[in-house]
Amino acid sequence: MSPLLEIRDLRIRFRVAGPIRARLKGIDDPFLDAVLGVSFALKPGSTFGLVGESGSGKSTLARAIVGLVPVHSGAILFEGEEAKGGDSDFATRRRHIAMMFQDPVGSLSPRLTVRALITEPFLIHGKDGRDLDAEARRLLDMVGLPANFAGRYPHELSGGQARRIGVARALALAPKLIIADEPTAGLDVSVQGEILNLLVRLQRELGLAYLIITHNLAVIRHVSDELAIMYMGRFVEQGATRDIFENPAHPYTHGLLAAQPLPDPDRRRANVELQGEVPSLARRPKGCEFHTRCPRAIARCRVEIPLPSRLDAGRLVRCHAPLVAPIASTD
Amino acid sequence: MSAEVSRIAPAAAARVGGFVRRIAADPMGCLGLTLVTLLLFTGVFADLLVPYDPIKIAVPERLMDPSWAHPLGTDQLGRDVLSRVIKGSQIALGVAVSAITLSFAGGVILGLLAGYGPRWLDNVLLLLFDAVYSFPSIMLALAIITLLGPSLGTVVLVVVIGSVPVYARLIRTQTLTVKTSEFVLAERSMGAGRFRIMARHILPNVIGPLLIVASMDVPVVITIEAGLSFLGLGVRPPAPSWGRILNDGYTQIRDTPWIVIGGGIPLIVTTLGFTFLGEALRDQLDPKLRKPVG
Amino acid sequence: MSAGAVLDIRGLGVDFLTPRGRVHALRDVSLQVPRGSVVGVVGESGSGKSTLILAALRLLPANALILGGEVVLDGEDVLRMSPAALRDLRGRKATMVFQDPSTSLNPVLTIGRQMIDIQYRDRVPTARKRDRAATMLRKVGIPDPATRLDNYPHEFSGGMRQRIAIAMALLCNPDLLIADEPTTALDVTMEAQIIHLLRQLKSEFHGSILFVSHNLGLIAELCDRVVILYAGAVAEEGSVHDLFHRPRHPYTQALLECDPARLAKVSRELPTIPGDVPDLLAAPVGCAFAPRCPKVFERCRREAPRLVADGDGHGAACHLVPAIASSRVGPRPSTGSGRGPPVEPVET
Structure with missing residues (x-):
């Protein structure tokens, strides 16, 4: 099976000093490598886990896939095609790749109602005569929330509910890949399971592929097919x-x-x-x-x-x- | 870009009705709304409301205490103070509302552009704001008036030039904090355009503080107009601006306090009305501060 | 009875006055921290664990209403103390380490300055205070402490800052250290190091720690006793071994099952606790966990269960518990790790 997403020898650098400041301060290389020599392939319908501590470059890598961060060298191929250049080139890619961010509540625009939030993708990419109210009901139903949530605001949602809204938004345009940055961060243990089960169920029903970024090994062990461990961009x-x-x-x-x-007082670690x-x-x-x-x-x-x-x-x-x-x- | 405007506009228009109703539900907002409506009504229908001609001089009836005929008494030229106050509201509100509206619009647009636009634009705009801001405001006002001649329009322009940089800076600072938040990133990842993000996601989150500042500036503008009128640089006598009425009152304060009181009350009422309204507006714009109905 | 406890909270009830109404955040909560031990408080969001630790130092926000109960810290009731006495107590008898190390240090002062300032109660020369600060930094694992004292908080990483926060909390040699999710903002490898550090410090300082977390792994790693909070009331308490190996309350059992780290076999279907945490605007009638409990029966919906404890200080507020394991019925015991004196039975 040809990969849905393929990354080849990717390198992402950030400029830390402008050319003049670099010269003045005697910095030879005014760039930092956030991602270095990364290659992997993601098969349709499968889950790839990306694990690393802060500063490992895992979130940067994810953002580069949807074009939020410029790539220095290497290639990101989605369905065999490479998106280069500006936003217009990424427009089609953004229809097929949805991204979920870490903070369940903070990644929802605070002044919009749930209905506006989950139908926003249609407004951005053209609604093609869709009935937005019906779409809102359909999406809420898919993530297991009652239709009366449509009128709520983000701050009125619990973490788990907000995360479900995030999933509903991601599903709106029927994407092929969902990139989830710490999908269980900030959620209670009992709610974590619910969200992961929801993601797994949706994968089964819709044939979605996931790229899950996390530092939580206990969680990724259960949900991913393949795994990459990142350290300082590699x-x-x-x-x-x-x-x-x-x-x-x-x-x-x-x-x-x-x-x-380990949640077991008899197996405490003697050293670090x-x-x-x-x-x-x-x-x-x-x-x-x-x-x-x-x-x-x-x-x-x-x-x-x-x-x-x-x-x-x-x-x-x-x-x-x-x-x-x-x-x-x-x- | 225009397609996006048309998509956003109807939703915004539909929201206004519910908005006013929610403001009226809040006691402070209701008071503010009532006072401001009263003022606007007085201003618009001033010519129909005045009992006497506000500029007609009747020297024999000068400096009279309040009576049924003259509820706020008369001034040193025998003019009816109540009529002058009513007529003055027209000038005061005309200057204040137009100056604040223009400053508000200019500040919001420039502030958003500086905050969310390209870096070079931010630098250019900041330089511009600082240039205007570093001018002593009185010098700036005098220079503009000297150039354009004293008139109501000039007063408005002076206020706009002075406030736009302040408003824009406020919006810019707020925009800078909001633009790095995760929900803006989430919108970008979905492919939302710059304009959409600014209008729909950033603007509602940054406009609150400016609404308060601007509504509290309304009375300030009225005093500026009064001050300039006093210096002979604003409204020419005998036009009855509140500033003129107050100044007339000061000269007569040993003989009668009624002119100052008559000219001062509307200023206080305006300040309170716009402040209450501004705070209610902010609360309503932020769903987190919105009080539950019932 | 509370002689052995550094912190003894009894029957504490706290309401919050909010625009939506009165939120019953804590209802009849009792908790003891025996001297020299680490007590863990576990609870999901909305369980009242933050309210509990804020109440322990009387740092509750203005809209909080203390309904009753007492918070005895080193023999003095915090809730009935004068403001001056309260200030004296905070930082001397009990100190706190917060969740976010990036905001709990003052960004415009060097850490040396902050660590010297915090010793304002001691009448010793500044040079001596500085030495003390450096020693403390070394103890929490900051290399080259004497020079690092002149650095500002932003010059340290998150993990380092949390170490500094712990050092500051220990400088005044408190009897009780309250740690509120101190590793949530940190990476896993740093988290392991901080937990290890707390364990080392505990044996060195002979102090007690009240450790609040939602991470069961950390609780198992560090604590001697555990209190499980659910919807503002204690669901279960006991020694860490009893709680992890012989949980009695259905909520504790469900919570332990949910932890993906405990699943030995890889599974795509993770266990959950169906339903939501109750809205505490109305105090729950009957058992607060009843709507989500797999073992619920008629009595649970009618009558709130009392906490029933056995001689080892293992107790659960569940109607099923007496049938399972109760040997004694009584108010809670305040024994440390089951080593203390047995509880006198209550007349029934």
């Missing part, structure tokens, strides 16, 4: 979710899994595996970016950037000393 490990959880190959993946607290924190993008470590925190770092890690090497079953890992032995190095 995919350090990617592959089938089950493989990664059962047998993490990258020390960072291992550390992330170990950092998840990953110390310190993600370095600033402005001070990207030489060699492997993770070597400053890596418990397995060797001399080579400090100087040489590891290339992705292939493990079993299409799994890739960028590490000189992975926890699972590689088969071969790509390129």
Whole structure:
């Protein structure tokens, strides 16, 4: 099956200083790399999980897909086509890719009613003679909310309800892909399950593909088919979710899994595996970016950037000393 | 762009009816609305309401205390103060409403453009605002009046030039905070255009504070008009502006307080009316502050 | 009976006066923090956990109405204290670490300045206070503390700022540290480090911690005792082992089941608790959890269950509980980790 979304060697940089300031302050490279050498493919109807801590570039990557952030090099292909240049080129892509943002309430325009919010996509992309009231009812029904929610304002919604409205908006134009940035952030545990079940049900019914961005490993384990772990803009490990959880190959993946607290007082962790924190993008470590925190770092890690090497079953890992032995190095 | 305007306009128009009703439901808003309506009514129908000719001089009847014939007494030239106050409301409101409306529109448009438009435009506009703002306002007013000659139109222009930068800056600052919020990003991700985001998503979230500032500026503008009229740079005598009435009153305050009282009350009423209305407007624009009905 | 407790809240009721009406935020809530232990408060949004900790320091907003009960901190009733005594108590006997480390430090003062200022009660030279601040920073894991004292909050990362906030909270050697979701704004690897730090500090300072969180994993990791709040009332309380291994209240059971981290097998269908948290504009008749409870029966809708505790201080407010495990009926015990004196039975 040809991929719905394909990303090839993507690089996204941000300018941190204007050309004049850079010259004056003696900054050689006035750019920061937020995303570096990222490649992956997303099959129609499947779920891809993107996991990383803040500053890993996961949200930037997602925003670049819908053209909210300019791409430096590499390609983002949606259904085999590349969108370059301006907003008009992205207009068609934005019909087929819907995005949900982190804050369930804050991502809804505060002065609009629910009805206006969920029918907004039709107003933007042309309503083609649709009855907006009927559409609003249909969408509310799809996300399991009663029709009388149409008159409410965002601040009158609970987190879970607001998140459902976010899903309804995303569904409005019958997209093929939904990008969800932390879909369960800020929600209570009991509500998290409801939202994830809703997403899974909609995927089954509508054949949607999801790109889910999260730091919540416990959640992504249950909902994604494939997974990529990001660290400082790079995919350090990617592959089938089950493989990664059962047998993490990258020390960072291992550390992330170990950092998840277990809801069991008898299995408290004696020590913390990953110390310190993600370095600033402005001070990207030489060699492997993770070597400053890596418990397995060797001399080579400090100087040489590891290339992705292939493990079993299409799994890739960028590490000189992975926890699972590689088969071969790509390129 | 015009297609977007036509799509947004009817919804906005339909909302106005419910809007006024909700303001009237709030006691303060109701008071403000009543006072302002009363003022507007007086201003519009001033010529029909006045009991006497406001500029007719009758020296024998000068400086009379209030009576049934002259409820607010007469001034030093024997003119009926009530008639002058009523007629004066026409001038006061004419200047204030037109100046504030123009400043408001200009401030909103320029502020949104500076806040949400391209960076270079923001820089150009800011430079412009600062240039106007750094002028001493009295010098600026005098310069404009010298250039264009004293008239009501000039007073309006002076006020507009002075307030647009203030209003625009207020809108710009608010816009800068709102434009980075997640809901604006969400709209952009859906493909909403610049104009749509500004008009439908940013404007309603930034306009509240300006509504208050502008409605509280109405009485300020009336005093500016009065001040300029006093200096002979605004309304020419014998036209009865409230400023003139007050000034006439000050000179006679040892003989009779009624002229100052007569000229002062409408100013107080206007201030209160517009302030209450402004606060009610803000509350109604923000669904979070909207009081539940019933 | 409360001799062993640093914080002893009894029968606390709090209403909020809102434009919509009176919200019954807390109803007859009792909670004890025994000296030297970590008590976790778990609750979803709207459970009243923030109200509870604000009430502990009497920091409730102006529209809050305390209906009754007492909040005894180190033997003194916070609710009946003069404002001066209250100020003296805050920061000396009890301090707080907030959720968002980016706003809980003053951005225009160096952290050294803030850490020196907070010791205003001590009559010692400033140089000495500065030393103390540096020592404390080292203890919370800030490298090179003496120089870092001259940095401003924005020069630290979120995790570092939370460490600093904890250091500041501990500077006055409080008897009680209240931590309100202190890791919610942090990344997982940083969260693990902060929890580890709190555990270390606890053994070092002999203080008590009231730890508020919605993350069951963190509660299991850190706490000795746990109180589960639901809709403004205590649903269950007990030692952390009892709560996680032998939950009695159907709400606790459902909550534990919902945690995706507890599902051993990968599943696309995650367990949920159907229904919504009740609107507290009207105080619930009967059990507040009844509308969502899988084991609901007729009595639940009619009569609010009382909290029934056994000798180990494990109690649940559920009509089903006496049948399951009650050995004693009484007001709540205030024992720490089940080690304290047994509760005297109440005359019935």
